[in-house]
Amino acid sequence: MAVLVTGGAGYIGSHTVAALLERGEEIVVVDNLQQGHKEAVLGGKLYIGDLRDSELLDTVFQENEIEAVIHFAASSLVGESMGNPAKYYHNNVYGTLCLLEKMSQYKVGTIVFSSTAATYGEPVHLPLDEHDRTLPTNTYGETKLAMERMMHWFDIAHGIKYVSLRYFNAAGAHDSGAIGEDHAPETHLIPLVLQTALGKRPHIAIYGEDYPTEDGTCVRDYIHVSDLADAHLLAVDRLRKGGDSAVYNLGNGQGFSVKQVIDIARQVTGCEIAASAEPRRAGDPAVLIASSRRAHEELGWNPTRSSLENIISSAWAWHTAKPDGYSKR
CATH class of the missing domain: 3.40.50.720 (NAD(P)-binding Rossmann-like Domain)
Structure with a gap:
């Protein structure tokens, strides 16, 4: 089966x-x-x-x-x-x-x-x-x-x-390093930040700094x-x-702002990562954080790899090993 x-x-x-x-x-x-x-x-x-x-x-x-x-x-x-x-x-x-x-x-x-x-x-x-x-x-x-x-x-x-x-x-990326994140076009924050660290982008765009959050940028889980x-x-x-x-x-119950993600990526990579403010994107809520209590209780789900430092470190290992991603389609 x-x-x-x-x-x-x-x-x-x-x-x-x-x-x-x-x-x-x-x-x-x-x-x-x-x-x-x-x-x-x-x-x-x-x-x-x-x-x-x-x-x-x-x-x-x-x-x-x-x-x-x-x-x-x-x-x-x-x-x-x-x-x-x-x-x-x-x-x-x-x-x-x-x-x-x-x-x-x-x-x-x-x-x-x-x-x-x-x-x-x-x-x-x-x-x-x-x-x-x-x-x-x-x-x-x-x-x-x-x-x-x-x-x-x-x-x-x-x-x-x-x-x-x-x-x-x-x-993040698989522990083996065999697979990771490679979209065309890439729109996800962490790979975009890491591409900037690799010198593939001049800066990372921050879409909106006027949200009702602690530092004005969107917060995600x-x-x-x-x-x-x-x-x-x-x-x-x-x-x-x-x-x-x-x-x-499915979430870890806490959120990180766009600026926090960029700051942790700077610490993990040891690279200066330039950022620029851009207008908000249509349809982006200010904060999205999920409670996973039900998944823990009914599925027995217990995420063990989801600290932001570990996520970015695993993604950084994959991106540095495959700076151009997978081979061309």
Whole structure:
């Protein structure tokens, strides 16, 4: 029996594939390689293609005995989603519909979903709780929420049980140094800061210094990517044991501002990292910090790598070893 990982050549997906391999799981990966990298898939069977390709999905489900799905495949750039909402509804929402229809057709009843804290929008209180209102402030978060709701109704209609994992900033790199973070374009703060330290950028942009936070910059909750991968495996295990559908936040319960991240990166790298103030980006909440109490209690999730110093140190080791990232697509 195999675990299908959609988007398994991407950043979080590839680290989850690595974690599955470490415990001897049979793995099938589907990725269109628009953002993923073949080099990042350390094992398993790789199908290159899109979830909206019905014939491809038929091939995947017919050639493999799929027991569970871990679903990462989605567009995830907040700024782009605000300028091109059609792309996000078509790729994220319609792509997930295609996947769920095939799961129903082939009687695969378990899915773990890579969601986001962006489903909450501006928080009413902090840290965010799974029962808080969901009112996204950007198209990306809105499509992820729509995907969650779709899974809920497929559970009601077809008995497909799901776990949705809401997290915000994945960061860091695998302990082996074999895989790390490489997006094109890169929009995540920590790799951008480290690219600046490597001299690949003249400065790091700070988008907004007038937020209602201690230093005026956005505050986010950072989790090491391998800790996130572990949570996906624990969610699969929960569903394998007959657990009901559920939503969990994944965070470390504390946030760091953009300026704090830059300061710690300066300490870790020993480099001067120039920064410049830029206008706010549309759709960016001031603070997002998640409570993971429920994930600790029900999944047994215990992140062990997620101090900001450790996250940045592991990312720095990968970026210095691969300053140009993976090979060209």
